[in-house]
Structures are given as structure tokens and as C-alpha cells.
Amino acid sequence: MEEGYTSLPTSHLLGSVPAVIAEEKPSAGASQSLPANLQVFPPGNGGYIPPESPLGGEEQAANNWKGFCSLSSYTPYFNVDTDVVVDRIISSVYPMDEFSRKIDGSPDLYGPVWISATLVFMLAALGNYGTYLIQKRSEPNGDWEFDVSYVDWAACVVFGYAVAVPAAFYFLLQYFGLNANLVRLWCMWGYSLFVFIPASLFLVVPSEIFRWIIIILAGSASSWFVYLNLKVSTEGSDTRPLVVSALVLQFALALFIKIFFFS
């Protein structure tokens, strides 16, 4: 029954944020089959290459970018299935460099967005739960209050980091003359945050030593993942300090998570 919905005469309503309905018509046909058109994200140099076409398809850089407000401009970056996303998540936990090969042709933005959202929820919820446990241990009859500011801080820190740091590295890499694709950087950094989700589950345990061990492990895994993938992207020029600073930043994020939310 579900298949019937993919061929409805409402394809002109695909991505119909109301103001841009007229523009969706040309892209509706392309979206129903796997897109064979390339989409060049405006500032980047790499083209978006769909999985089944050969890698040298750059001459077809027909720019399907319809502007920042048209939903169909972003659809190629969400063209993933469940198993693809799960596969990428698993390969992000083990700090091996298969990940860059997996996202070579088709970086996605679904993973980064929802991993960050999940992480925000986890940090706010489990951070509060951690303070609840600590307070119940020290004074069993005391009053515990839910601290709403954890939600604000978690959202600002996680989303800010996931958006700003890859963008900053993109501009730095461009400055050094290396080709970099902004969407790939966002994708990679977003998936690198996944390790912190199970780590935050373990951080609830109200023991300082245990918490420090967990966060050091998670921080190292995540930083190593970022380091490996960034090294692949920069292909060993003299950007060693840049790559090392990425590693340090990731570790600093891990420390901040521990100190702010779970102490």
C-alpha cells in the first residue's frame, strides 16, 4: 500500500513549502528516480555524485541549486535509507577510516542533524538525572529541581559545535588551497558526535572516577575518528597543525560535556 503513494499525482507537491510550489515541477521527475543530476553545493568544489554513476561526473555540474529557501535543493543530502544510516553510524564508532569511503559519493545531512538532536536530549535529560542521583545520595529528603537551563546549554553547545566547527575548518582549508567539500565536513563531524550518546548513558553513574574514565575513552575515540578522516581529506600537506587542532577541539568538547553536565 505504501508504494502506491510514490506515484500519486501530487508530485508537484513534493517539498511543497507553499511559496515555491511552482519551482518543484521540474525536479519532481528527477526525485522519483534516483537523481542522476549533480548538485553543486555553492561554495564547495566537489560535486555531489550519486552512488551508481561513475566518479568522474563533474562535467555534469548542472547546478540544481534552487536557492536557500527551496526544499528541493536540500533533498539530495537526505537521500539515504535506514540501513545506510545505520551502517555509517556503526563505522563511526570504530575509529577506522572506512568512513570516508562510505560517504565519498553521497554525504548525507540526516545523520548529523538527528544525532545532534538526540545528543542534546540525552545531555539535558541524563545530566539532570545525574544531579538527581547525586542529590538523593547526599541528602535523601532534599528537594531536587529540574534545571531547564541544561536544555538551553546543550542545544547551543551541540548545534553550535556541529555547525560552526566544520564551517571554520572549511574556510581554513580553502585558505590553504586544499579542496574541501563543506557537506562532507558537516557529515563527518556530525557522525563523530555519535559516540557521546552511549557515553552519556554511562556517565549517569554517580562515581567520579568512572565518569572520567568514560569521558576520556569517548573523547579519544571521537577525536581519533575526526583526525583520521580529516587527514584523508587533506591528503598530507603541511596542514598538520590544522588536523591536530581538530583533534584537540573534539577532546575539549568531550571535557566540556563531562564538566558541565555530569559533575
Added chain:
Amino acid sequence: MSHSDTIPLHPSSQSDIDEIENLINADVHSVSVLPARPPSPPRVSIPISHSPSPLPPYQKVPPSASPPPVVPAVPAAAAAPAGSSRIGISSDAFGSPPDTLTEPVWDTVKRDLARIVSNLKLVVFPNPYREDPGRALRDWDLWGPFFFIVFLGLTLSWSASAKKSEVFAVAFAILAAGAIILTLNVLLLGGHIIFFQSLSLLGYCLFPLAIGALICMLEGNVIIKIVVVSITLAWSCWAAYPFMSAAVNPRRKALALYPVFLMYISVAFFIIAID
């Protein structure tokens, strides 16, 4: 110019004054040529293959938050009165019947409330039309979701012992922005839904959580709160499941459903934790 004994078929053939006169005369007759349950105006919604729902010649512009009676150009809505002081108007009339402007305010409110209740029954409670997304919320509106979001925010704010206004702000922001982002997520994954219909559905599915929040506000025991919130959370997820899963390619069903569950779980956690 009294037309008390003839009721015209097309109001467009009359002048406005005549129509108002007819209204007054119809009061005298108290003629009701309409069914007891006002027929829902067909609106822009998902067309489904087996139940033909022809788009009316007068397509309704999706209202963001304004109630339909303010838009006089919707004849179909005018054909659904709640009171008896109305004349039956054919639903494909191209004229603009002034009934929704001249009717009593209580009629307007009653009609909107009736629509909220009927949408609630279709979406949240078991009924034979749940599996049919095109039918389920053909008559979507945004008043219901608005009431439920504000009610949930207020309940959480009352339950909180400190930073009440920040609690309301966070709850409202998560629910409102969350509904929009979830809809965009489905659209980006290549799904077929109507933007406002999806917002409406996600808002109506908050109804069980709103009830849960109300019970938790009145009840203090943590165990009972956890049980109540778990039941209402399961109910909310069950209500939202058919609509969301039918909207996307089956290989991406989990990708579309996971954010919905994430939002409801975070609201449920919020309800439990606020005391």
C-alpha cells in the same frame, strides 16, 4: 422583495440584502435542510487511490491560524452550519455566502469545536479510518494543535517549582519547532505529505501527553507518574505511526519515525522530571 416562500438554489443569483432577508425569514421557518452532522468541506489533502475526493473548484488556502469564518470565500465551510438559523447552500457555489460573517459567534465557535472533536476522534482514538491517511485528516485545522501545545506548556509551567516561564518557553519551542522540523524531515526524505496536514496531525497526537501532564500535575507519586506518562507516550506514538510511516518509502520508514518518537519521548521525560 420578500422571498419568504422561495428558497433560491444559488445565492449568487441574489443580492446580499435578499440573502439577509432570507436569513431572517428562515429563522421564522426554522427550516433545516442539512444533515445533523455538518458535512466536512473537502480540502487539500492526500488524494488516495480508492476514495475519489475531487478537489473542489474553490480550493481552500491553508489558514495558518485564522479561523475559517474570517475567510468568506469558502462556500463549503459555510455549508456546514451548527445552528438551525441557516439556509442550505450547495457546496459548489461560487458566490461568497455571507453566512459565516453574519452568523452568531457561538455558531462559529461551536463549529470549530465540533471539528476539533471530530479530528481528535479520527486521529487519536481507534476507528476504522485510521489507516487511511487521506481520509484521516482531510479536515485538518490548526486550532486543535494550538490548544494542545499551549495547554501542555501551561501545565508543565504550573508543575514547575522554579523558572516557570523558561519551562513554558522551552516546552512551546520544542513542540512548535519540533512539529515543523519533523514535517520538513519527511519532505526531505522524499515523502509525500502536505505540510499543514502533518503539522495538524502531530499536534493532535499530543492530546494523550497533555492528559498525562494534567494527571501528573495533580498526582505527586513518582511511580504513578512514570506509569501514566509511559502509557500516554505509547498512545501518542501509536496515534502518529500510521500517518508517518505511510508517507515515506518503506525503506526509510524508520528514518521518518525516529524523530517523531524522539520528540514525544523528550516531552514525556520533561513531564516526569518537572515536579
